[in-house]
Amino acid sequence: MAARTVLRNEWRLLMADRALRIVLGLFAVLLLYALANGVVWLRFQERIVETVQTGNAERASAIEQELAAIANGAEPASRFSDPRDPYVLGGGRGTHTAVLTPGPLTALAVGQSDLLPYYYDVNIYTNESSFQQNGEVENPLNLMVGRFDLAFVVIYLLPLLVLALGYNVLSEEREQGTLALTLSQPVSARGVVVAKLAFRALLVVGMVLAASLLGTLVTGGFGSPGRVLLWCAAVVIYALFWFVLAAWVNSLRRSSAWNATVLVGAWLVLVVVLPATINIASGLLHPLPSRVQMVTAQREASNDAVNRRSELLARYLEDHPEMAEGVVADVTFSGALAWAATDAVNRRLEEVTGEHDARRAEQIALVRRYRFLSPALLAQEVLVDAAGTGDARYAGFQSQVRAFAERWRGFFVPAILAGEQMDASVLPDLPRFSLADEGSGDVARRAAVPLAVLGGLLVLVGAAAGAGLGRVRGAD
Amino acid sequence: MIRHIIRKEFTDIVRDGRFRWCSILVGALLLVALGHGWVQARNAQQEHAAAQATARDHWETQGEKNPHSAAHYGIYAFKPRLALSFVDEGVDPYTGTSVWLEAHRQNDFLLRPAQDATAAQRIGVLTAAQVLQHLVPLLIILLTFGAFAGERERGTLRQLLASGIGRRELAAGKALGVSGALALMLVPAALVGAAALVVGSPGPAASPLARGVVLAGVYLAYFTVFLALSLAVSAWARSARTALVILLGVWVVNGLVAPRVAVDLSKWLHPTPSAIEFARTIEREMASGAGDISPPDRDASTERLLAEYGVEQVEDLPINAVGVYLQESEEFGNRIFDRNYSALWDTFERQGVVHETLAVAAPLLAVRTLSMGLAGTDVEQHRHFATAAETYRRDLMRRMNGDMAENSRTGDFSYAADAELWESVPPLQYAAPTLGWVLGNRILSLLVLGTWLVGTVLVAAARVRRAEVG
Numbered sequence: 001m002a003a004r005t006v007l008r009n010e011w012r013l014l015m016a017d018r019a020l021r022i023v024l025g026l027f028a029v030l031l032l033y034a035l036a037n038g039v040v041w042l043r044f045q046e047r048i049v050e051t052v053q054t055g056n057a058e059r060a061s062a063i064e065q066e067l068a069a070i071a072n073g074a075e076p077a078s079r080f081s082d083p084r085d086p087y088v089l090g091g092g093r094g095t096h097t098a099v100l101t102p103g104p105l106t107a108l109a110v111g112q113s114d115l116l117p118y119y120y121d122v123n124i125y126t127n128e129s130s131f132q133q134n135g136e137v138e139n140p141l142n143l144m145v146g147r148f149d150l151a152f153v154v155i156y157l158l159p160l161l162v163l164a165l166g167y168n169v170l171s172e173e174r175e176q177g178t179l180a181l182t183l184s185q186p187v188s189a190r191g192v193v194v195a196k197l198a199f200r201a202l203l204v205v206g207m208v209l210a211a212s213l214l215g216t217l218v219t220g221g222f223g224s225p226g227r228v229l230l231w232c233a234a235v236v237i238y239a240l241f242w243f244v245l246a247a248w249v250n251s252l253r254r255s256s257a258w259n260a261t262v263l264v265g266a267w268l269v270l271v272v273v274l275p276a277t278i279n280i281a282s283g284l285l286h287p288l289p290s291r292v293q294m295v296t297a298q299r300e301a302s303n304d305a306v307n308r309r310s311e312l313l314a315r316y317l318e319d320h321p322e323m324a325e326g327v328v329a330d331v332t333f334s335g336a337l338a339w340a341a342t343d344a345v346n347r348r349l350e351e352v353t354g355e356h357d358a359r360r361a362e363q364i365a366l367v368r369r370y371r372f373l374s375p376a377l378l379a380q381e382v383l384v385d386a387a388g389t390g391d392a393r394y395a396g397f398q399s400q401v402r403a404f405a406e407r408w409r410g411f412f413v414p415a416i417l418a419g420e421q422m423d424a425s426v427l428p429d430l431p432r433f434s435l436a437d438e439g440s441g442d443v444a445r446r447a448a449v450p451l452a453v454l455g456g457l458l459v460l461v462g463a464a465a466g467a468g469l470g471r472v473r474g475a476d
Numbered sequence: 477m478i479r480h481i482i483r484k485e486f487t488d489i490v491r492d493g494r495f496r497w498c499s500i501l502v503g504a505l506l507l508v509a510l511g512h513g514w515v516q517a518r519n520a521q522q523e524h525a526a527a528q529a530t531a532r533d534h535w536e537t538q539g540e541k542n543p544h545s546a547a548h549y550g551i552y553a554f555k556p557r558l559a560l561s562f563v564d565e566g567v568d569p570y571t572g573t574s575v576w577l578e579a580h581r582q583n584d585f586l587l588r589p590a591q592d593a594t595a596a597q598r599i600g601v602l603t604a605a606q607v608l609q610h611l612v613p614l615l616i617i618l619l620t621f622g623a624f625a626g627e628r629e630r631g632t633l634r635q636l637l638a639s640g641i642g643r644r645e646l647a648a649g650k651a652l653g654v655s656g657a658l659a660l661m662l663v664p665a666a667l668v669g670a671a672a673l674v675v676g677s678p679g680p681a682a683s684p685l686a687r688g689v690v691l692a693g694v695y696l697a698y699f700t701v702f703l704a705l706s707l708a709v710s711a712w713a714r715s716a717r718t719a720l721v722i723l724l725g726v727w728v729v730n731g732l733v734a735p736r737v738a739v740d741l742s743k744w745l746h747p748t749p750s751a752i753e754f755a756r757t758i759e760r761e762m763a764s765g766a767g768d769i770s771p772p773d774r775d776a777s778t779e780r781l782l783a784e785y786g787v788e789q790v791e792d793l794p795i796n797a798v799g800v801y802l803q804e805s806e807e808f809g810n811r812i813f814d815r816n817y818s819a820l821w822d823t824f825e826r827q828g829v830v831h832e833t834l835a836v837a838a839p840l841l842a843v844r845t846l847s848m849g850l851a852g853t854d855v856e857q858h859r860h861f862a863t864a865a866e867t868y869r870r871d872l873m874r875r876m877n878g879d880m881a882e883n884s885r886t887g888d889f890s891y892a893a894d895a896e897l898w899e900s901v902p903p904l905q906y907a908a909p910t911l912g913w914v915l916g917n918r919i920l921s922l923l924v925l926g927t928w929l930v931g932t933v934l935v936a937a938a939r940v941r942r943a944e945v946g
Contacts, residue, residue, distance in 0.1 A: 030733075037740045048750050055752075112595050115570075115588070132586050137751045139824045140570035141831065141855050142743065143590070146598060148736035155599070156732055257717055264724065272610070273505070275600025280512050282597075291587040292520075292527045295552060295574055299534055364594060377596050384595050391594050 006187070006195035014203075020165075024203070027161055031211040034150045038107035041147070042219055045102040045113065048136075052097050052119050060427075063094060067424040084421040087338075090124040090412030097121050098404055098433035100397040103388020104224040105231060107215045109151035111389025114138055118397070122433065124412050126405040127346040128353040129298060131398060132291075150215065151383045154208060154235055155376050156271060159242040163263040165200045166246030168256040169193055170472065175256060189472035193250060193465075197243050205239045226440020230386040230447050237454045238379040242267075244462040251468025274374040282367040289359040294352060301348035339416050371450070375457060378450040385443055392446060396438055407431045478649045481641070485653025489619060495657070498618060502611045503661040507668060509604040513562035514672045524554040524573070532903050540892040542884075544802060547876040550578030553865040553904055555585070558852030559673055559684035560691065564605035566853025569593070575862070577869035579876075580806065582813040585862060604669070605847050608695050609840055610731045612658070613702040617723040619657065620706035623650045624943050625716040634945045647711070647940040651703055658699070666692060686911050691850040697929050698843045704932035711936070711943035734838030741834070742827035754820065761812045769811045772804035790886045799881025806873050813866075821859050828855060835924040842921040842928070849914045849921075856917050860909050868904045875901055 014020055063083045066076065076082035083089050100118040103111070117135035120126070146152065170193055173179040182192055209232055215221070216228055245266060249259045371377040384390040408431050415422060489495045531552040538549055554574045561568065572585025590598065624647075627633040636646060673684050706723055713719035749757075765771050778790060778797050785793055828845070835842035848854035875897075884891035915922065 033737075040740075040744075044750070048752055051750075051752055112598075115590060115598075134572065134584055134586060134588065135591075135751070137748055137754050137820070139742070139748060139827050139855065140567035140858065141824070141828055142739045142748075143570040144567050145735045145739045148733075148740055152736060157728075160728065260717070260720070268614070272600075273501075275596065276602030276606070277505070277508075277600075279597050279600045280508055280602050283516065284512055288589075288592050290520075290523055291589070291592065292523050292554060292573060295587065296527050296530050299531070299552065303534065303538075360592060367594065367597075371596055374600075377600070380596060380599060 006192060007199050010196055010199045014200075023161065023164060024207075027157070027204075028207060030153055030157065031150065031207060034148055034153045035107065035211055035215045037147060038110060038149045038215060039218060041110055041114070041149075042102055042107040045106065045118070049099050049101055049119070052099050056097055059093070059095065060430075063089065064424065064427060067427070071424060084423060086412045086415035086420065086422055087124070089422055089426075090408065090416075092123060092125070094430075095121045095123045096408070096431070096433060098397075098401045098435075100394070100435060101437070103390075103393060104221045104227050105216060105219075105387035106389055107219045107221070108149065108212055108231065109384050109387035109389055110147040110149045111151070111384035111387055112391055112394060113389040114147065115143055116391075116394045118394075120398075120401050122401065122405050122408055124409055124416075125342070126408070128349040130405075131353075131402075150208075150212060151380065151387070154238065154383065155380050158204065158208060158239055159267050159271060161204055162200075162239060162242040163246060163260070163267060165204065166197055166243055167249070167259045167263050169196045169200075169246070170250040170469075171254065171256040171259055174253075183473070188470075190466060190469040193247050193469055197247055201240060201243050205236055208235050208239065224388075224440055227386045227388065227443060230440070230443060230451075231383060233451060234379055234382040234386065234447070234454070237451065237458055238375065241375055241454065241458045241461065244458060244465050248461050248465035248468060251465050251472065253472060270374055271376040275377050278367075278370040278373060278377070282363075282370060286363040286366040288363050289356050291356070294356045297352045298349055301352050302345040339413060372453055375454055378454050381450050382447045382454075385447055388443075393438060397435070400436060401433070404431065404433045478641075478645050478652075481646060481649025482653045482656065485650050486656045489654065489657040490660070495619060498615055499657070499661045502607060502615055503665065505602065505611065506604055506607045506661070506665045509602050509607055510562065510665065510669055510672065513565065513603055517557050517562035517565075521557040524556055527552070527554045527574070528556075528904070535901075536895055536898045538898060540894045542889070542891055543876040543880040543893045543897060544579065544799070546893065546898065547579035547873050550576055550869075551872070551904075552576055553868065555858070555861050556906055556908075558857075558908055560687050560851040561853050562672065563603070563669060563691065564847045564851035564853055565601075565603050566605075566848035566851055567855055567858065568853045569601075571855075571858045575865050577865060577872060579802075579873055580809055582809075582817065582866055582869070585858075604665075605844075605851070609698070609843055609847070612662070612695075612699060613730070614727055616654065616658065616699060616702045617706050617720070617727060619654045620650070620703060621710055621719040621723050622716045623647075623654075623707055624711040624940070625713050625719045626710075628943075628945070629716055633943075637945060643940050643943060644937065647707055647936065651707060654703060683911050687850045687852075687914070690911065690915070691847060694843060694846045694850070694925065697925055698839060701839050701925075701928045701932045704929075704936040708932065708936040708939040711939040730838040730840045734834055734841060735831075735844070738831040738834045738841060742830035745830055746823050746826040748823060748827075749820065754816065758812060758816050761816070762809060765808075766812060766815060769808065769815070772801065772808050774801050777801045777804055793886055795886075796881045796884045796888065796891075797886040799877050799879075799884070803874060803877035803881065806870070806877060810870055824855050824859075829920065832918075832920045832924065835921060836927075839925060839928045842925040845921040846918055846925065849918050850911075852908060852914075857909060857914070861906060864906050865904065872901055 066083050070076055070082075070084065076084070081088055081093055083093065088094065098120050102118070103109075103113065106113055115135060115138075117133045120130065120133070122130075168175075170179070170189065173182055173192075179189075183189060212231060212235065213228075221228060246259075246263060249262050249266075252259075254262075371381060381390070385392060411429075411431050414420075531554070535549075535551045538546060541549075552574050555571070557568075569590040570588055573587045573589065575585045576583050624633065627636065637643065641649075670685075670688065673688055705726065706719075709722050709726075710716075710719045713722060761769075763771070777800060781793055781795070781797050781800060782788065782790070785795075787793060790797055831841050832845050835845070845854065849856070879893055879897055880891070883893070
């Protein structure tokens with residue numbers, strides 16, 4: 001009964017406050033703007049994925065047609081693009097592009113999707129250096145600043161709104177002299193603060209969740225309900241963390257101005273300063289190994305193998321079929337010898353890259369421990385991971401492409417070594433990449449610890465706030 | 477009189493525990509960021525220089541081979557770090573660090589450091605530039621929001637003015653007092669920065685000290701904008717609290733909202749082509765030409781050579797017709813690459829102008845642009861190096877194809893050049909752009925920042941004159 005009265009009064013008060021109405025309206029506009037950006041980006045990626053897949057289909061059908069024509073007695077268009085040659089069918093001409101479809105909630109969090117490659121061309125030449133790609137063409141300036149997406153609004157701006165709504169829930173009553181009056185009713189200070197904040201939380205969290213669900217609905221993200229649930233959980237816990245922080249500061253019985261200063265300071269430290277300090281500290285303590293040294297090592301690794309004339313000649317003729325007139329096709333030149341050189345290069349590249357990747361994984365594991373210091377980093381991790389635009393999903397995709405390239409080589413290399421020709425009968429058996437996308441369960445397992453820590457922080461600060469509020473008396 | 481105001485304001489601030497802690501925190505972050513940036517920039521520069529030397533060594537010791545095979549082997553170029561990049565790493569983590577210069581193809585820069593990092597490392601970057609752009613203005617706001625509004629609330633403003641001091645004098649005193657307190661933190665940081673610059677600037681000489689002086693001037697102007705703005709709001713606002721709320725709102729829009737709005741706006745106004753469209757356009761144009769650029773005709777090329785040398789048979793030519801043709805197709809390719817890459821770089825530059833233009837709403841955008849430009853870490857200077865590397869590639873290809881044409885005969889695949897030829901190619905020497913070039917690119921930002929400076933100072937003066945006493 002009392003809670004309902006408080007809620008009703010609060011609604012009237014909030015609606016009577018013009019500044020607050022403007023702030024809430026502005027927040028709604030920012031939510032929609034963020035959502036629109038995310039949807040535009042998702043549509044862009046979807047279009048590219050479709051283009052890439054059409055490319056796969058077109059290459060396959062051109063090869064199929066030519067093989068059929070050859071079977072009917074026609075000559076191949078060129079000796080160097082003869083689809084019966086496993087070097088051609090498994091090489092540049094037969095390239096199959098492996099694609100990572102956009103994360104189900106990309107529209108909500110762009111995450112790493114603007115930075116990391118989401119498709120790779122795979123053929124028999126695919127090796128470790130094929131993974132050194134830039135991904136989508138993008139202005140480095142825009143990559144540096146980052147997108148205005150829903151995740152950004154949640155992590156940076158939502159706490160500020162929460163603080164603006166909650167910094168004076170109790171202190172204002174005291175400053176206006178209404179605290180004693182309120183507490184003379186059969187309600188406790190704790191009850192009043194809880195009711196007031198619950199009402200505000202309902203409003204703010206409701207707005208963010210509504211925007212999230214709208215975005216999910218528009219982009220068909222409900223196909224992965226587990227991810228949607230994780231996203232919502234992260235939003236709710238993170239927002240509530242800031243509300244209980246406001247409650248706790250109010251329970252210290254200082255002035256509204258003091259509360260505001262402390263809360264803004266807390267935001268600054270937790271959201272801006274700590275993540276940055278963590279990154280500086282991790283950069284100093286656990287520097288990532290340099291890619292520059294890896295390039296040199298790769299070059300050295302492949303140098304002697306590359307210097308073999310046979311392979312150079314093969315490469316040369318591949319690059320310049322028009323120059324091949326006059327070069328007598330040497331039976332022994334083909335296939336096996338060239339592949340041996342390629343394979344030697346690949347093995348050395350794997351060694352060099354493997355060392356680099358192992359060191360990088362070690363450093364990142366160390367760096368990741370520090371994220372527990374900042375609720376903003378924890379929330380960001382869960383939000384981006386739930387959206388399917390986090391590091392883990394891209395790393396998983398890359399290792400699947402590695403395995404696929406291995407399978408691809410396994411299909412063509414025996415024929416290359418045996419100097420065999422292929423025909424249309426192999427087409428149905430050609431390896432095709434199919435993404436084994438991570439399930440909601442995998443994401444939930446990764447998100448469990450950060451969410452639990454966030455929840456723990458929430459309970460801890462909440463308990464402190466509860467205890468502090470229990471000591472508030474009307475006579476304060 | 478004004479001396480007393482300055483001294484009072486200065487002493488107040490320095491004795492205030494909250495300010496002491498805030499500025500110790502900001503100052504410490506600034507020093508750590510400077511130190512970290514310096515170590516990182518120095519390591520990166522040493523590493524790049526070493527890699528460049530090794531790449532050169534690989535080139536020279538590649539053994540005997542056909543010059544065109546050497547052209548395919550190519551050489552790697554590594555982007556050097558300019559001396560001031562330790563203050564502001566700018567877009568460097570998002571541009572590649574190395575490019576493979578090989579025959580027939582203009583490659584992209586690969587190895588973006590950010591790709592190796594984690595998502596978390598994208599949201600919390602702290603360079604000295606970011607401390608200066610975000611945290612120092614916040615400190616200024618916290619120091620100044622109460623300058624007038626606070627005195628008014630306490631009733632001391634009337635008293636002060638009754639003592640005969642002019643309002644403008646009062647404002648100037650307060651501004652100078654705050655500046656003095658800030659100088660306690662900023663001057664040592666600037667000295668450390670200058671020392672770091674003098675001690676170690678391993679990168680290409682690009683007048684680092686002149687750039688540093690202008691950089692300091694830009695940040696001073698930026699701080700003055702915030703100081704004047706804070707004073708103006710403080711003189712105008714009813715209460716100190718209102719002043720603080722307004723100024724924090726300005727800070728959030730300036731530092732958080734506007735920069736990201738600029739990103740999406742710039743992409744809407746000037747769409748970036750997708751990687752696959754970009755690659756396919758080049759592939760298509762390389763095959764069949766574009767506009768009035770048509771691929772070279774090998775037969776026509778041979779005919780011309782035959783006529784030029786007055787012989788009937790290709791075998792009788794004193795030169796290798798293939799070498800000539802390869803160079804012709806190289807030059808055809810160059811025109812196609814110029815067409816496409818110029819369009820891409822121009823799109824990036826137009827997007828950059830959107831960021832610069834939005835500086836009318838958020839001075840940070842102007843300062844950030846200038847800061848990256850002076851540190852040598854903006855998109856334009858990446859383009860500058862990319863162009864230098866590409867020019868080097870083209871010269872290298874011309875030399876290789878030229879040697880093949882001159883020293884071998886058509887159809888002779890056994891010709892091999894040796895180290896003498898490889899060593900005759902001069903190493904890549906990069907001359908970083910001058911200060912004038914950088915500033916010439918950044919006139920818009922300079923203008924906007926100048927307007928902010930003059931505008932806020934005038935508004936502050938007007939507001940202070942009209943400040944209500946109580």
